[in-house]
Amino acid sequence: MATPFHLQIVTPDGSEFDGQAVRIIVRTIAGDVCVMARHTNYCTALGMGEAKVTMEDGSVRTAACMGGMLNVMDGKVRVIATTWEWKDQIDYARAQKAKEAAEKRLAEKNKLSDKEIALAEAKLKRALVRSNVASR
Numbered sequence: 001m002a003t004p005f006h007l008q009i010v011t012p013d014g015s016e017f018d019g020q021a022v023r024i025i026v027r028t029i030a031g032d033v034c035v036m037a038r039h040t041n042y043c044t045a046l047g048m049g050e051a052k053v054t055m056e057d058g059s060v061r062t063a064a065c066m067g068g069m070l071n072v073m074d075g076k077v078r079v080i081a082t083t084w085e086w087k088d089q090i091d092y093a094r095a096q097k098a099k100e101a102a103e104k105r106l107a108e109k110n111k112l113s114d115k116e117i118a119l120a121e122a123k124l125k126r127a128l129v130r131s132n133v134a135s136r
Helices: 092-106 114-135
Strands: 005-011 014-028 031-035 042-055 060-073 076-086
Touching: 014 060, 014 076, 031 042, 031 060, 042 076, 042 114, 060 114, 076 114, 092 114
Parallel strands: 005 076
Antiparallel strands: 005 014, 014 031, 014 042, 042 060, 060 076
């Protein structure tokens, strides 16, 4: 059995998780990172993507994570996420509608400013992450 460690996941809206876990996999700006017990001290920025937390009992919870920071210090792991949505919190239909709206907006690229294009692309990426997490 894997050794557990203390994991905190917080967002601007409050605490999403505070307890024991045996593994967390998150998307960073440099790629996916897996943290387990006795991981070296580490700090990095989070990207947008699927996150997986393996609980003490072996169950795995999946979430959509949109930016923030990952900090591993002295055996404690903290995820300070801009947005963290557990799979069971995601409204798949709403995510699909957001995806379709962003795609429709991007179809009119020739009418959009660079800033509007970047915003529509970011909205599309968030919608895709949410849809992918919710559909699994």
